[in-house]
Structures are given as C-alpha cells and as structure tokens.
Amino acid sequence: MGADREGSGHRRRGRVGAYVGCGALLLTGCASMPDSGDLRGVESTPRPDSQVRVFAMPPREDAPPAEIVQGFLEALTSDDAQYETARKYLTAGARKAWDPYRSTTVLADGPNTVSERAGTREGSDDDYSYALSGRKVATVDGQHAYAPDSGSYGKTVHLSLQKDTKQWRIDGLPQGVVMGQSDFQRNYVSVNKYYFSSNAPSGTGRQLGTVADPVYVRGEVDPMTEMVRALLKGPTRWLDPVVTSSFPSGTELKKDVTSLSPDDRNRVTVPLNKKADRAGEAQCDRMAAQLLFTLQDLTPTGVDEVELQRSNGSQLCVLTEDRAEIIASHGTGKRPEYQYFIDGKQRLVRLPSGNGDKQPEPVPGALGEGDKKLRAAAVSRDEDSAAGVSTDGSSLYVGSLVSGASLGDAVLHSQGKTEDDRLTTPSWDGRGDLWVADRDPKNPRLLLLEKGAGDPLEVTAPGLDGRVEAVRVAADGVRIALIVEKDGKSSLQVGRIERDTKPGERPVISILELRSVAPQLEEVTAMSWAGDSRLVVVGRESGGVQQMRYVQVDGSNSGNQAPSALTGVKEIAASGDDRLPLVAHSEEDGIVRLSSGEQWQKVVKEGTAPVYPG
Incomplete structure (x- = not known):
C-alpha cells in the first residue's frame, strides 16, 4: 500500500489494518502432528480479514521434534510483536544468537520440511535436523527493502533434547524469518x-x-x-x-x-x-x-x-x-489540466483531464494547429511545452503550447533505416529536461536534451543489456523506467538517475543499478508511472495472454486491484493522481479511458499514443 495521496495531485489510499480493528485468532499449528520422520510443507495460512490479528501458540509439553519445527514456523507468521512465541521454541543460546529482523525470505509456498537425520551425536538419539526448502519469490532485507528473488531455498534447523527439562528445542537455525507468499501478503504492507x-x-x-x-x-x-x-x-x-x-x-x-x-x-x-x-x-x-x-x-x-x-x-x-x-x-505536483493523444489527423490533441464528455481539441501551437504530422508526443509537466516525433520516427520537434507559436527545426534526428529503428516516445522529467531513446542498431543511444533544446547529452547506462524500446522518467527526476528488448523478449526495468555536475561543464548523466520490476513478464508492451512508487504495466507471461497490472518500483506487486481487462492494448497512460482515469490505445477501440469504479469507455476511434504530462 504505497503512500500516494489524494489532494494537490495526490491520493489517500487505504490505511494499514493495525488501526482498523483488533480481533484475535489463535493458531495452534497443524491439527495433526507426526511424532517423528518427515513433515509436510508448512501450508501458508489462509488470509484472514484485515481486522483480525493472528497469534501463535507456544510449544506444548512433551511436543516431539516435528511439532516443535512446525510450531516455530507457524509462529513466524503471527502478529507477535517481538517474536516472543517463536523464541519459546528455541534454546537459550539460540534465542540470543537469532536475529529475526535481519531478513525475510518469501517462498512461493510455505517451507517444505523434511527430517534430514537423527541421532548424529555420538550415536545418541537426542538431536534431530530438518531441512527447509522451497522456491524463492523475494527477500526483504534489514532495511525493509523488497527485492524479487528466484531459485531454490535450502536451510537447516537443528533440535536437541534439553537435559534439564527433557523438552525438544531448536538450537540451530538460519537468521531472519521465512514464510510463504500468502502469509507474507497477510503480515506485511x-x-x-x-x-x-x-x-x-x-x-x-x-x-x-x-x-x-x-x-x-x-x-x-x-x-x-x-x-x-x-x-x-x-x-x-x-x-x-x-x-x-x-x-x-x-x-x-x-x-x-x-x-x-x-x-x-x-x-x-x-x-x-x-x-x-x-x-x-x-x-x-x-x-x-x-x-x-x-x-x-x-x-x-x-x-x-x-x-x-x-x-x-x-x-x-x-x-x-x-x-x-x-x-x-510532494508526489507528482499539481493535478494535470489535460490528457493528450495523437488524433486521426496525426495532430496532438487534448481533453480536460477530469471531463470525459468534451470532444478533443488540437493543442495550441504548431504541434496541434500546424501541418506537422506526428506519431507520438510528450507534454512537459507544467503543460507549457510539448515534444513530438514525426510519423516516420526520424525527427523530434519541440514547440510551445501557445496559440500561434511556430515550430523550428527538429532538435534531434535518427539515422535508423526503419521506423522501428528510430526514436521512441519522449518523456519530460521534473526539471524540464527531455529524454528519448534512439533505437538505431548502428548507434543505439539514450539521450537527454536540457530544457528540451541544445545538443543532446548521451546518457550512460553501464548495466543496460538490450535495446531501449520505451522511456518514462518519474516525476521525482531520480528514477527512470525503461522497456528493454533482448533476444525477442522485453522487460520492464527501473534505474537510478545520477548527475555529475562540475562548474563550467555539461553534466554527466548516468543510469545505474537497473533492476527488473516485472520479472514474471517475458513480454512488456507498454507502461506508465502511476504514482510516487508505482507503475501500470501491459504485458504477458510465458504462454499467457496480455494482461494489465500495477507493480511497485521495488518489483513487488502493488496492493491495488489490477485494471479491468482490455484487449489489444498498444499504449497506456496514467496520472499520479488516481482520481484521473487511465487512458489507453486499443487496436480495436482506439482511445479509451477507465475511471475508478467504471468500465472502459471509448473516447475516439481514430487516435494513438495517449499521454499525461511527463
């Protein structure tokens, strides 16, 4: 539940459930526990109502090793503030050594638990080891930062029979906590x-x-x-x-x-x-x-x-x-006055952002009133200027959104041989700088034009592996989202924008630590920023159909419900203020919009490349 807010261009989302109510549900572990041998996987707890708090039970007297392990893993998924109940399953030494806050490992399902060996201490039968395994989905580190993860998980829990109490307790375990994905979604926000x-x-x-x-x-x-x-x-x-x-x-x-x-x-x-x-x-x-x-x-x-x-x-x-x-x-700044797209006459047109009843009108200035034909455009965040890409993708123009304003020469040219090998849709950052990618295979570049003019700066991206197919810069000006194509697959990646500025010299701009934020999608066709830390993405999983979803910049699935299904989506535009509708270009229906609580509505049949300012 990211913190994008209503008002002043923001929105107020649903609140964390801790302040909503406080019921209590006691978990006693599995109803039937084996006395020894293998355990089944620790099944993720069904997600209860948000007003219900979940607590675990401490180990019962004379509980066998299998039940101790199972109870401990269940306790990790409870709402126990300091993991007090989980600690009761540990020996005194293990309690001191264990740091549950070091990390949280999220598995596709609850950890599978198998008896690994018994009686390893000089032929005695006073100890057991259990192997924990599963398929990793993500890791949350000690800074609470989420990162998608993959591959297999394998750790060991060791138990010993305590000489003084004759009770089984865990004396060796991995640091941090581990749980299934559904338990993570219930426990964490x-x-x-x-x-x-x-x-x-x-x-x-x-x-x-x-x-x-x-x-x-x-x-x-x-x-x-x-x-x-x-x-x-x-x-x-x-x-x-x-x-x-x-x-x-x-x-x-x-x-x-x-x-x-x-x-x-x-x-x-x-x-x-x-x-x-x-x-x-x-x-x-x-x-x-x-x-x-x-x-x-x-x-x-x-x-x-x-x-x-x-x-x-x-x-x-x-x-x-x-x-x-x-x-x-804070956030995306003022609420956009208009939403924009390219109409059937290949002009930049606009609609009032909060009124879907009016007809689109050409924007003031040469990009709407002139004869320059466009295939894509971007509007500055103050809505005073716009950049347009020519229909063949070879030229980029920048003009003022003032009636009668003329259009000068192109500020950028691409030498790509085909339309698909030329300029992408541009994007304005919060500083008033313009970003665009040139897809020319002989000279692929990510470029920045300061204030939309002058000689372009070539942006370095040392971690980039593939060709940039789409560029969107966040309102904060320090993060950039890219669709990157390689070997027939396209991924959504987010990078950090760093600027090295020295007096009297042009800045050096770098995109660093690119990371995939929708790793489950092997084909991403469109995306747009949709808040302070959220994007809306159109793509498909391997062997799947096209879908639309919200994702967080850390790669986690947003808590928001996915937008209603829409077929043949080519482009998507969202505002940071979610009171404003999503706007999309559908192959079947043209320009359509989706307001909160409604279904997709057709705006015009002939139109492409919808955008909000940015």
Missing part, C-alpha cells in the same frame, strides 16, 4: 517513506522535491513506530546515492519511546534523541515534512500535524499538512 532529491529540486521556486522510498513493514505490529525508525535510519541502499535526509546523522527515537500514535487531533508527537536537539527551525520543518508524508497513510483519517520534541521533552517544531506541502513538492 508496503509503505512509502520520503526523502528529498539530491539532484536539483523537482519543484518550483525554493520547494524541495520528495522521493518515495517503498519498504515493507509488518502491518499489524505498530507500523507507525516501525516506519519512523526506518525513516530515521536513512534511505534504502539503492536509493541512497540520489536522496538526502534532513535529520542529523544518528537521530533516533528517544530511548523510552515504545509506540507512536496520533492523538484526537490527528497530531503525532515524535520525541527524538540528543542528535536532533540543535536543529534550527527550517531544518526541523523539513524533518517534520518527511515524517508527515511518511505517516500520512498509516491511520484511517491521516495525519494532520507532526510535533518533534527535543530529548528533554521540549518542543522542537510543529508542522501542519498545509505547511508541509509548501516546503516540498
């Missing part, structure tokens, strides 16, 4: 924590630009406090090179703070340690803005105000939601 772009701010004026850093926390185990701790520890490793935090190094919650929650005025008070005591007013406001944006989606009614306190309990600063929106351009 995706939430955005927020930092500021270390590139030039994507906002206007003196505003800072926020960047969402999605992480997974346990949804029923005080997620608000856990998110504050995660925010204070700093950004995840992948995002760290391109963002900054306003919190002084070493800032943590005050030691005696055990839980945070809003008061009856929706104010959250956050006591900090001495590291933050000397923060000035402006710095404290920025710190509070990070907290407010991060906490906004963790209660049913949101957070209206954040108060930071010094280590002695005195007030450091108070920040309201309205004031936070002035300090930083």
Whole structure:
C-alpha cells in the first residue's frame, strides 16, 4: 500500500489494518502432528480479514521434534510483536544468537520440511535436523527493502533434547524469518517513506522535491513506530546515492519511546534523541515534512500535524499538512489540466483531464494547429511545452503550447533505416529536461536534451543489456523506467538517475543499478508511472495472454486491484493522481479511458499514443 495521496495531485489510499480493528485468532499449528520422520510443507495460512490479528501458540509439553519445527514456523507468521512465541521454541543460546529482523525470505509456498537425520551425536538419539526448502519469490532485507528473488531455498534447523527439562528445542537455525507468499501478503504492507532529491529540486521556486522510498513493514505490529525508525535510519541502499535526509546523522527515537500514535487531533508527537536537539527551525520543518508524508497513510483519517520534541521533552517544531506541502513538492505536483493523444489527423490533441464528455481539441501551437504530422508526443509537466516525433520516427520537434507559436527545426534526428529503428516516445522529467531513446542498431543511444533544446547529452547506462524500446522518467527526476528488448523478449526495468555536475561543464548523466520490476513478464508492451512508487504495466507471461497490472518500483506487486481487462492494448497512460482515469490505445477501440469504479469507455476511434504530462 504505497503512500500516494489524494489532494494537490495526490491520493489517500487505504490505511494499514493495525488501526482498523483488533480481533484475535489463535493458531495452534497443524491439527495433526507426526511424532517423528518427515513433515509436510508448512501450508501458508489462509488470509484472514484485515481486522483480525493472528497469534501463535507456544510449544506444548512433551511436543516431539516435528511439532516443535512446525510450531516455530507457524509462529513466524503471527502478529507477535517481538517474536516472543517463536523464541519459546528455541534454546537459550539460540534465542540470543537469532536475529529475526535481519531478513525475510518469501517462498512461493510455505517451507517444505523434511527430517534430514537423527541421532548424529555420538550415536545418541537426542538431536534431530530438518531441512527447509522451497522456491524463492523475494527477500526483504534489514532495511525493509523488497527485492524479487528466484531459485531454490535450502536451510537447516537443528533440535536437541534439553537435559534439564527433557523438552525438544531448536538450537540451530538460519537468521531472519521465512514464510510463504500468502502469509507474507497477510503480515506485511508496503509503505512509502520520503526523502528529498539530491539532484536539483523537482519543484518550483525554493520547494524541495520528495522521493518515495517503498519498504515493507509488518502491518499489524505498530507500523507507525516501525516506519519512523526506518525513516530515521536513512534511505534504502539503492536509493541512497540520489536522496538526502534532513535529520542529523544518528537521530533516533528517544530511548523510552515504545509506540507512536496520533492523538484526537490527528497530531503525532515524535520525541527524538540528543542528535536532533540543535536543529534550527527550517531544518526541523523539513524533518517534520518527511515524517508527515511518511505517516500520512498509516491511520484511517491521516495525519494532520507532526510535533518533534527535543530529548528533554521540549518542543522542537510543529508542522501542519498545509505547511508541509509548501516546503516540498510532494508526489507528482499539481493535478494535470489535460490528457493528450495523437488524433486521426496525426495532430496532438487534448481533453480536460477530469471531463470525459468534451470532444478533443488540437493543442495550441504548431504541434496541434500546424501541418506537422506526428506519431507520438510528450507534454512537459507544467503543460507549457510539448515534444513530438514525426510519423516516420526520424525527427523530434519541440514547440510551445501557445496559440500561434511556430515550430523550428527538429532538435534531434535518427539515422535508423526503419521506423522501428528510430526514436521512441519522449518523456519530460521534473526539471524540464527531455529524454528519448534512439533505437538505431548502428548507434543505439539514450539521450537527454536540457530544457528540451541544445545538443543532446548521451546518457550512460553501464548495466543496460538490450535495446531501449520505451522511456518514462518519474516525476521525482531520480528514477527512470525503461522497456528493454533482448533476444525477442522485453522487460520492464527501473534505474537510478545520477548527475555529475562540475562548474563550467555539461553534466554527466548516468543510469545505474537497473533492476527488473516485472520479472514474471517475458513480454512488456507498454507502461506508465502511476504514482510516487508505482507503475501500470501491459504485458504477458510465458504462454499467457496480455494482461494489465500495477507493480511497485521495488518489483513487488502493488496492493491495488489490477485494471479491468482490455484487449489489444498498444499504449497506456496514467496520472499520479488516481482520481484521473487511465487512458489507453486499443487496436480495436482506439482511445479509451477507465475511471475508478467504471468500465472502459471509448473516447475516439481514430487516435494513438495517449499521454499525461511527463
């Protein structure tokens, strides 16, 4: 449940279930436990209602080794805050050595558990070993960062019969926790924590630009406090090179703070340690803005105000939601006025973004009113300029969206021999720079035109393996999504944009640490950013049919329901404000749009290349 919000171009999503209600369901492990030998796979617990909390039972007296292992694995999937019940299955030494917070391994199903050997200690029968196995789906690391994973999982759990109590306990086990995918989806939620772009701010004026850093926390185990701790520890490793935090190094919650929650005025008070005591007013406001944006989606009614306190309990600063929106351009900025596409006359046209009843009209300026025929276009985020690709894909033009404005010479040419080997649809970032890929096999390039003009900068992408077929830059200006084709397969990849700028020299732009965010799709045909940390993707799995889904930038499946099915989708456009409809180009129906709670509606039969600003 990423934290994209309504209002000011954002949306407020459903809240983490910890604040919704609190029933209780006791899990007693499997109903029938074998006394020895092999265990069946630990079946993932059916997902209960979000208002139900799940707890496990401690080991029963004289439980055999198989039941101890099974009970321990069940306890890992419960809502036990500090894994107290799981620890009861361990020896004293194992309890001290085990770190459940080091990582979470997610398997396709619950771990299969097989008796590996018994009586290995000098011929005695006072110990057992069990092999845990399964197929990996993902790993969540100690920073709460999610990463898709694959391959086989294999670890060992060792038990011994305790001499003093005559009870079986686990004395050797892997670090972290392991569980099946359905249990992970029940236990964990995706939430955005927020930092500021270390590139030039994507906002206007003196505003800072926020960047969402999605992480997974346990949804029923005080997620608000856990998110504050995660925010204070700093950004995840992948995002760290391109963002900054306003919190002084070493800032943590005050030691005696055990839980945070809003008061009856929706104010959250956050006591900090001495590291933050000397923060000035402006710095404290920025710190509070990070907290407010991060906490906004963790209660049913949101957070209206954040108060930071010094280590002695005195007030450091108070920040309201309205004031936070002035300090930083949170999310995607202002709500787009229009949605755009290429009509049957190959002109750039537009429709009011919130009104589907009006007829499309040509945009002001030469790209709509002139005779230049286009096959694709992109509109700047301020909706003052647009870039258009000629019908043969060879030329890129940039023009003002002002009535009567003329169109100069092309700003870029491709020498590719065929239309499919030339320019992609361009994309504007939050700085006002224009991105496009040239697919010429003899000279494939990813290019940036500063402010949409001048000599293009060639962007380096050392991890790129294949040809770029589509480019979309995030509103935050520090992440870029690419469709990359290689050997007949196309994948969706997200990379980090790094800028090396020296006085008097042109910047060096690099795309680093590209990672696949929809690895289950072997053919990706279209994509668009759809929020702070989310994309909408059109593609197909091996042997499957075309489908449309939302994915997070970390590669996890978004908690949002997939859009309604639509056949023959060639292009897709989404706004960061999900009150605005999805717009698509369908081979059968032309330009169509999907508003929340409705079915796809036809806009015009003759039209292609739909886009929102960006």
